[in-house]
Amino acid sequence: MRTAVVTEPYKVEIKEMDKPVIGPKDVLIKVKTAGICGSDLHLFKGTHAFRKPPAVLGHEVAGEVVEIGAEVTGLAIGDRVTVEPQIGCGECEFCRRGLVNLCTNKTVPGTPKWCGTFAEYFAAREDITYKLAEGVSYEVGTLAEPLAVAVHVLRRLDLANKESIAILGSGTIGLLCLMVAKHYGFKHIIATDTVPFNLEMAKKLGAELVINPVKEDAVKLVREFTDGRGVDATIIAAGAPTIIDQASAMTCRRGEMVLVAMITQKFPVDSYSWVFNEQRISGAMTYESRDFQEAMEMINGGMDLSEFVTQRLPMEETQKGLEILDQKTENIVKIIVHP
Ligand SMILES: NC(=O)c1ccc[n+]([C@@H]2O[C@H](COP(=O)([O-])OP(=O)(O)OC[C@H]3O[C@@H](n4cnc5c(N)ncnc54)[C@H](O)[C@@H]3O)[C@@H](O)[C@H]2O)c1
Ligand SMILES: [Zn+2]
Ligand SMILES: [Zn+2]
Structure with missing residues (x-):
């Protein structure tokens, strides 16, 4: 599959990689849209705290389920979905309190354990994968992640x-x-x-x-x-x-x-x-799972965020998107990449 990789600071290359192999509790998603976020810009510039080049960009995503693991019961092939892109260790004090955002050992995309979303396919566990209601576009579905950040802010x-x-x-x-x-x-x-x-x-x-x-x-x-x-x-x-x-x-x-x-x-x-x-x-640091659920309820309930998308680019132009975001050469709210 094609992926957009920051190979060195200020350089994105389209690279072929193996399609992710899913486990029994996972689904494989054909990525339709991926959002460029401030943290992708940090990876691009080499200033991110733990995402270091070479790394596949992206954690905001929406797409279609194309494969399901043997133990998946709540999702089916063809479902349109988005993903809460964080998995806590499940054992620390914060995970036990539901504060996966504060887990010091959490797994996030764009790291060696989990490929980023600027790729043709993205694997995710079923319990962090959410269905988009009919009528919610993939682009708006991609905004569930930053919307969850906002829900968490207000809930603080x-x-x-x-x-x-x-x-x-x-x-x-x-x-x-x-x-x-x-x-x-x-x-x-x-x-x-x-x-x-x-x-x-x-x-x-x-x-x-x-x-x-x-x-x-x-x-x-x-x-x-x-x-x-x-x-x-x-x-x-x-x-x-x-x-x-x-x-x-x-x-x-x-x-x-x-x-x-x-x-x-x-x-x-x-x-x-x-x-x-x-x-x-x-x-306020990212979101708890309940914030993500609340963001999904807002989006699936009809919150209209379509005006937030100001630029749409093919994956080949990811570098250009990051440069626009860095230098603010255009009016921007959210840049969406279509693999
Ligand atoms: N805590 C978290 O989990 C989390 C998650 C996502 C983003 N962030 C952070 O939140 C901040 C905003 O993220 P974003 O994606 O909206 O970034 P953004 O660049 O889209 O938005 C920042 C906005 O602030 C404006 N601005 C600049 N200086 C200003 C000033 N002095 N007064 C008022 N506005 C000013 C800019 O014009 C821009 O529109 C960033 O610092 C980002 O790193 C934090
Ligand atoms: Zn984000
Ligand atoms: Zn933990």
Whole structure:
């Protein structure tokens, strides 16, 4: 089968590989769509924490079941599916608590144990493979994975009050958080971004106020919008040196912040503001299986994410896709690759 492999930093080659051989509990999926995600960009640039070249790209996927293992009972050949791309060790403290996202020994695609999704075929265990409802396209099915990230972000909030929320960064994750915030009943949603296209998308998807923090005073505008009080919650879905302070300054007393952006540089933060205002800040790392299930319910229930797909490329143009994402030479929310 053909696969897209990062052979060295900044170089993707299409390579022939053996089709995966499935075990009794697995299904073999003919990949129809695979999404390019920020972590693929890290692999491409050689900066990913544990995915190192040479490695097959991808963990976001949708496709058709073409083979089933002997013990598979809930799926059949021809089913249209997507996959939760993580398998915990099943034994550690976190796996026992259902926190597979925090398992220190989990298996993920694009590593020697599990081939990535930028391939003609992808193998997955039945219990992490989800059926797409009729009418849900493969492209939208591919978005289940980043949507699960957003569900997890919102579920990290412990709020009784779901009045107002600010989302800093309106890329794939920020905009999906917006969709989930709407779904959870937040009444007033504010979104920021530095790119006009992303602000337009946020507006179209339901943000009441959109702000470009480079051109406007985001904290002042949010404070004005909330009659000086600040929002109940702020999600940090972009990395910038002062973004955590900005979040704290626009969040109300006893409000909450969730940090989903992977900010790898160290920046000073004004922690006094968290104390003085009794704010809580949480990290959010991928998703628990129940978050993925909830994301599937949203997608299969008709949540329309078709506008999120801004570029479609054949697998041969994966390198181009990664370059577009890296240099932001086009307006992007999600780039989908069709093997
Ligand atoms: N914790 C997790 O499990 C997890 C999962 C996926 C992604 N992430 C991280 O979440 C972040 C967002 O991911 P994404 O895929 O949406 O990335 P993205 O590049 O699509 O989106 C980031 C957006 O932030 C905007 N931006 C840049 N500077 C800004 C600023 N100062 N204020 C407001 N907006 C600004 C960009 O224009 C862009 O639209 C990344 O850091 C990514 O690594 C974390
Ligand atoms: Zn992803
Ligand atoms: Zn574990």
